[in-house]
Amino acid sequence: MINTLIFDFGDVFINLDKEGAMKNALNLFKVESFENDMLQTNINYETGKISTPQFINFYLSKFPFLNKEDIIDAWNYILNDFPKQRFDFVNKLSSHSNYNLILLSNTNELHINHIEQHLDFFHDFKDCFNEFYLSHEIELRKPDREIFEYVLKKNYLKPNECLFIDDTKENTDTAEAMGFHIWNIDENTEDIVNLFEVKKELF
Structure with missing residues (x-):
């Protein structure tokens, strides 16, 4: 029962717009696929092992041509x-x-x-x-x-x-x-x- x-x-x-979010992120980051350190950072963020500022700073340091709002908008793009x-x-x-x-x-x-x-x-x-x-x-x-x-x-x-x-x-x-x-x-x-x-x- x-x-x-x-x-x-x-x-x-x-x-969710998983496909659209992935395309948007790859275009924004100017990469062909998510690299291992990006995938692991996402998992660490999803499991609360790193804070939101740490998560954003990781992407800012990896892609210095972007700003905080770019990262947040790309991350939330998936939400429909x-x-x-x-x-x-x-x-x-x-x-x-x-x-x-x-x-x-x-x-x-x-x-x-x-x-x-x-x-x-x-x-x-x-x-x-x-x-x-x-x-x-x-x-x-x-x-x-x-x-x-x-x-x-x-x-x-x-x-x-x-x-x-x-x-x-x-x-x-x-x-x-x-x-x-x-x-x-x-x-x-x-x-x-x-x-x-x-x-x-x-x-």
């Missing part, structure tokens, strides 16, 4: 719209069901600050969840087993009583191997508002 729903944030609730019907869905779920609702997102301070500033209903959205776990705050990230173990232990959960929804297959693969029910949602063809139709066999 499912008693807990664990949701990713990006491309589950808020739409948040369809209101998805908020309405989880808000209704929070108000009219007994499910334990958890958000589990790989994210960072700049992204969350940007969303807070530009999304009128962000705080109402956040209040829909019993727990709201952000990777940079708990210093763990998907797809590592440790982040799932953290959520289970903190909330006294059993994996087989949880449904984990995420658009990234390596994240749902880890969860599935640990005994979670999963929905590897396709952001191009599926929508979280149809959860109970798509996964009706679980409910």
Whole structure:
């Protein structure tokens, strides 16, 4: 029996422009691909190992022809719209069901600050969840087993009583191997508002 729903944030609730953001960044940085030190810095930032000033200063030192605003704008380029019907869905779920609702997102301070500033209903959205776990705050990230173990232990959960929804297959693969029910949602063809139709066999 499912008693807990664990949701990713990006491309589950808020739409992301991953391809556009990558093209924009590569053009801005004048490189053909992200180098290893850039990838590691991004991971360090996403897991709270470095601060926002340290993150920005890394890119400024690597690309001195850019300024702080260039870096921030490029980093936040990925963030797209948040369809209101998805908020309405989880808000209704929070108000009219007994499910334990958890958000589990790989994210960072700049992204969350940007969303807070530009999304009128962000705080109402956040209040829909019993727990709201952000990777940079708990210093763990998907797809590592440790982040799932953290959520289970903190909330006294059993994996087989949880449904984990995420658009990234390596994240749902880890969860599935640990005994979670999963929905590897396709952001191009599926929508979280149809959860109970798509996964009706679980409910």
